[in-house]
Amino acid sequence: MAPRLIGRTLLVALTLGAGMQASWSSRADLTAQAAPTPARSIPTFEVDRTWPQVPSQWKLGDPSSIAIDARDNV
Numbered sequence: 001m002a003p004r005l006i007g008r009t010l011l012v013a014l015t016l017g018a019g020m021q022a023s024w025s026s027r028a029d030l031t032a033q034a035a036p037t038p039a040r041s042i043p044t045f046e047v048d049r050t051w052p053q054v055p056s057q058w059k060l061g062d063p064s065s066i067a068i069d070a071r072d073n074v
Helices: 002-033
Strands: none
Touching: none
């Protein structure tokens, strides 16, 4: 029983290893062929002081549920 189990385990390990090697080598080929990407700058954000303010008596929160009908009305 033990030699049979060892043989099956070895077969599974070799199959997985071969699959992983094929996956790694194809990734290496893709990265070698890819053109270098240009450096991008990080976007900066600023507060818009002219944005309308919510009146103090209004209470805002997340909606508990949203429904859409057959005519795509929310």
